[in-house]
Amino acid sequence: MNQRHASTVLDESFLSVRAKILEIGAALDRVDRALEDGPPLDEDLRIRRDKIDDAIRLLLSERPDRAERIQLLFSRKYAPGWRTDMAIDS
Amino acid sequence: MDYIDPHIHMVSRITDDYETLARMGCVAVSEPAFWAGFDRGSVDGFRDYFRQLTEVEPRRAATYGIQLYCWLCINAKEAENVSLSRDVIAMIPEFLDHPNVLGIGEIGLNKNTRNESIIFLEHLELAIKYNQSILIHTPHLEDKFQGTQMTLDMLCDDSRINRSRVLVDHVEEHTIGAVLDRGFWAGMTLYPVSKCTPERAADMVEIYGAERLMANSAGDWGPSKPTAVPDLIFELRRRGHNESLIRKLVYDNPIEFFSQSDNFRFQPRNVDHTVDHTVEAPKALPS
Ligand SMILES: [Zn+2]
Numbered sequence: 001m002n003q004r005h006a007s008t009v010l011d012e013s014f015l016s017v018r019a020k021i022l023e024i025g026a027a028l029d030r031v032d033r034a035l036e037d038g039p040p041l042d043e044d045l046r047i048r049r050d051k052i053d054d055a056i057r058l059l060l061s062e063r064p065d066r067a068e069r070i071q072l073l074f075s076r077k078y079a080p081g082w083r084t085d086m087a088i089d090s
Numbered sequence: 091m092d093y094i095d096p097h098i099h100m101v102s103r104i105t106d107d108y109e110t111l112a113r114m115g116c117v118a119v120s121e122p123a124f125w126a127g128f129d130r131g132s133v134d135g136f137r138d139y140f141r142q143l144t145e146v147e148p149r150r151a152a153t154y155g156i157q158l159y160c161w162l163c164i165n166a167k168e169a170e171n172v173s174l175s176r177d178v179i180a181m182i183p184e185f186l187d188h189p190n191v192l193g194i195g196e197i198g199l200n201k202n203t204r205n206e207s208i209i210f211l212e213h214l215e216l217a218i219k220y221n222q223s224i225l226i227h228t229p230h231l232e233d234k235f236q237g238t239q240m241t242l243d244m245l246c247d248d249s250r251i252n253r254s255r256v257l258v259d260h261v262e263e264h265t266i267g268a269v270l271d272r273g274f275w276a277g278m279t280l281y282p283v284s285k286c287t288p289e290r291a292a293d294m295v296e297i298y299g300a301e302r303l304m305a306n307s308a309g310d311w312g313p314s315k316p317t318a319v320p321d322l323i324f325e326l327r328r329r330g331h332n333e334s335l336i337r338k339l340v341y342d343n344p345i346e347f348f349s350q351s352d353n354f355r356f357q358p359r360n361v362d363h364t365v366d367h368t369v370e371a372p373k374a375l376p377s
Binding site: 003006067068071072074075076077078080082083086087088090 | 136180202204207208211231232233234235236239240244247262263264322329330
């Protein structure tokens with residue numbers, strides 16, 4: 001459906017992508033600076049911090065479904081047998 | 091471009107927002123029942139709320155030439171209170187014949203609990219019994235994927251559900267495919283903080299097409315932008331998409347979906363409104 005050239009798409013997105021990457025870099029720096037002089041991250045936040053690294057690795061993958069996979073990374077897992085587990089009749 | 095916002099909570103918006111929507115081309119909205127910013131304590135609290143949705147809000151909208159339709163239910167946040175939920179569900183039929191009621195909604199899960207699921211299923215029974223269309227809320231953030239899958243399970247396990255009369259809202263990149271693949275309508279909610287931007291919504295339109303897809307602003311108590319649908323129109327135009335595709339997404343599709351409800355009697359804007367064809371136009375301007 002999208003007839004536009006990749007160069008057009010990248011050119012129009014470049015500055016906003018650059019700005020968002022900078023925000024991520026600065027936020028992670030802020031966390032590290034706080035860690036230098038303070039206590040380590042709580043366990044649940046350690047897990048969330050690791051998720052950020054996992055998400056950054058997904059950005060580096062080659063397939064054009066990064067947004068979907070990042071969404072799934074930050075999602076609770078779905079168990080198909082949930083109705084039995086919750087004792088809800090079908 | 092005339093457009094319809096199929097999911098916006100005008101009870102939480104100021105009157106100036108109606109004027110802004112009208113200026114942006116909004117000709118109709120549909121307002122699902124939802125959480126009112128606080129947990130209501132009684133079935134009478136909901137009865138008053140349903141009167142607001144069926145009597146007060148349509149009048150407020152009409153002042154700005156906007157047709158307001160609504161959906162009725164007890165939302166997932168308050169569905170943890172099962173006995174109150176059952177009382178509300180039993181009261182809803184009082185309002186189903188009201189001329190602006192399109193069906194049951196926005197029902198669904200919030201934290202994906204057992205009680206939410208039980209009340210969701212009881213709402214489905216209500217919709218089936220009264221032959222109503224259904225508008226579904228899906229959870230946010232980390233709960234969305236699991237909650238959407240559970241919702242689709244409950245819908246698909248029930249062969250009485252007519253999928254073309256079900257709209258599943260707040261879809262994002264990881265849930266839109268499953269909703270559309272199974273024959274339901276899908277709504278993208280454009281939201282400044284927790285949901286989807288106009289750019290990402292435009293991406294989903296490019297990937298999935300506009301068939302059975304709509305866009306809405308939610309416009310609720312949280313930080314939200316009631317003019318988010320025009321933002322999407324603008325983004326799609328900027329990318330060079332056809333007006334017919336955009337119109338299908340923001341106008342034709344809501345009309346097609348809502349037309350399955352007996353109470354939907356939408357009046358399109360009369361484009362010839364200012365021209366009186368019974369009077370022959372002068373042959374030439376007087377000099
Ligand atoms: Zn809503």
